[in-house]
Amino acid sequence: MVRAEQVHKSFGHIEVLKGIDLEVRSGEVCCLLGPSGSGKSTFLRCINHLEKINAGRIWVDGDLIGYRERGGKLHELREKEVAAQRRAIGMVFQRFNLFPHMTALENVIEAPVRVKREPKAAVRERAEALLARVGLADKMGNYPGQLSGGQQQRVAIARALAMQPKLMLFDEPTSALDPELVGEVLDVMKDLARDGMTMIVVTHEIGFAREVGDTLVFMDSGVVVERGNPREVIANPRHERTKTFLAKVL
Ligand code: ADP
Ligand code: MG
Secondary structure (H helix, E strand, O other): OEEEEEEEEEEOOEEEEEEEEEEEOOOOEEEEEOOOOOOHHHHHHHHOOOOOOOEEEEEEOOEEOOEEEEOOEEEEOOHHHHHHHHHOEEEEOOOOOOOOOOOHHHHHHHHHHHOOOOOHHHHHHHHHHHHHHOOOHHHOOOOHHHOOHHHHHHHHHHHHHOOOOOEEEEEOOOOOOOHHHHHHHHHHHHHHHHOOOEEEEEOOOHHHHHHHOOEEEEEEOOEEEEEEOHHHHHHOOOOHHHHHHHHHHO
């Protein structure tokens, strides 16, 4: 579902990603761990072309992201084509970014109707089912300000799912939450994983990585330091940097 080859990304003369390779199969959950500043968010943003990479290639479901290859050369896709690629990739951030003047239901309905031009009645039905699925059947008419952080994040997940993505990217989805609200969001993500969604999850939740992750990728300073089965890597990290990091978050 995702294949990244030698992805390089610089901001000015600072190289933030120094040749990232990654492969995520359909239905897999890949947990991306690493210290702050190691390039995790930048890498996720490269996957849906919110950042343009300086070298390397990324494919999602066989599509080269951001470019068309012709005669061995890469040509940048037009904005419309990039937007179409992006629609197939759901993203959930640390901050929920819900529209404050719209109810939970309206937040979920918005993108499929406005961006995909789907008929509102069909989208509404799907949105209601998604909100029920994330445990918010009784909060559909609430505004974000009337919801807890955990509930808002579940709305944000439902909103991403409403676009029927092939791939979901999560960037520290529970980091901004009060500790007692983390579990309800992780439970929704677990349910999604069980249902076969392909997911890349940047998280410091080691328990989630161990229980739900199919692979764990540990990044530091723009490189992949170590990767493998989450249970094995967590129980038996091979690299000093992985050990130091795990000792801090465990
Ligand atoms: P992580 O998510 O692992 O904490 P980030 O991908 O956010 O790391 O950041 C990696 C590095 O890239 C950091 O040093 C950060 O300051 C830098 N960086 C990220 N985005 C930008 C940007 N838009 N312009 C300049 N530097 C950036
Ligand atoms: Mg980050």
